Amino acid sequence: MGTTNARIDLRSWVRRLLGTALVALAALALPAAADDYPDRPIRLVVPFPAGGGADNLARMIMPKVAQGLGKAIVIENKPGAGGNVGAELVAHATPDGYTLLYGTNGTHAINRSLYGSLRFDPVRDFAPVSRMTLIAAMLVVNPDFPATSVGELIQYAKVHPGKVNFASAGNGTTSHLAGELFRTMAGIDIVHVPYRGGALAAADVMAGQVQMMIDVMPNAYPLAKSGRLRGLACTTAQRFPAAPEYPTVAEAGLPGYVVTAWDGIFAPAGTPDAVIARLNAAIRQALEDPQVRATLLAHGAQAVPGAPDDLARHVAAEAEKWAKVVRQSGAKID
Secondary structure (H helix, E strand, C coil): CHHHHHHHHHHHHHHHHHHHHHHHHHHHHHHHHHCCCCCCCEEEEECCCCCCHHHHHHHHHHHHHHHHHCCCEEEEECCCHHHHHHHHHHHCCCCCCCEEEEEEHHHHHHHHHHECCCCCCCCCCEEEEEEEEEECEEEEECCCCCCCCHHHHHHHHHHCCCCEEEEECCCCCHHHHHHHHHHHHHCCCEEEEECCCHHHHHHHHHHCCCCEEEEEHHHHHHHHHCCCCEEEEECCCCCCCCCCCCCECCCCCCCCCCCCEEEEEEEECCCCHHHHHHHHHHHHHHHCCHHHHHHHHHCCEEECCCCHHHHHHHHHHHHHHHHHHHHHHCCCEC
């Protein structure tokens, strides 16, 4: 009997010892996450090709963020399925702050309605860190097209239903859905022509194969400025600071029309709050840097630093907005 009790006491003592050790280890881990983060390089997954608009913007901002954190940020391009490949990778990564996602209105607002199924949840599987930029778009037409204003374009399309084509970077892209929103709000019959990327689409607008396109400013503005395309208006709520000579679509003939792309940084859900706060502070500091802000403006983007909760609210509002546009367009990708 005494031997049995001794064995029970020994097992209880071992369990208590193990429990104490686990608690101690957890306590040791917390300061490392909060106070010592980061202690090694951080990987930022950009879910789009190298050299594209998203990749370029990330590379404009993140060196300054890395400087604030005191550790390198390594950008890794993981393109595919409209950003879903890279987003899924980060959604399932260890939530320790060392794998982050460059998310966009595509990965976190459009794709959830556009794709038949996603292997990640844009809200549940991510912790918002910070918004970074608001990216303007521009309505452009072929220089020989008879319309020289938004109002003239709408009137022309009404007189010639089904005769005006609009190009896009592909089904479900921002340029496609921006065109669909323009079509429905203006009450006109224009025909969507999808391409494999914005460069090919713009080339055919310049060549006159397609009459119009609504593309992000980093792509469209240089072509309009050089005269290869005719810029009619920007899609922002107010005139874009770097191109004040262009009116907004809303003021030029289609009240209420506003389309902007955006980006932000996301971490896997479960990342410690202290790590999120550290990252947010570094990003906000970078986006307040005058040189960074000027560089972004010159490329058609405005810095919009904010708290994690700001990004969460923005994602919710954008998801609702784009879901409606996707439904109206009939676009769907399985």
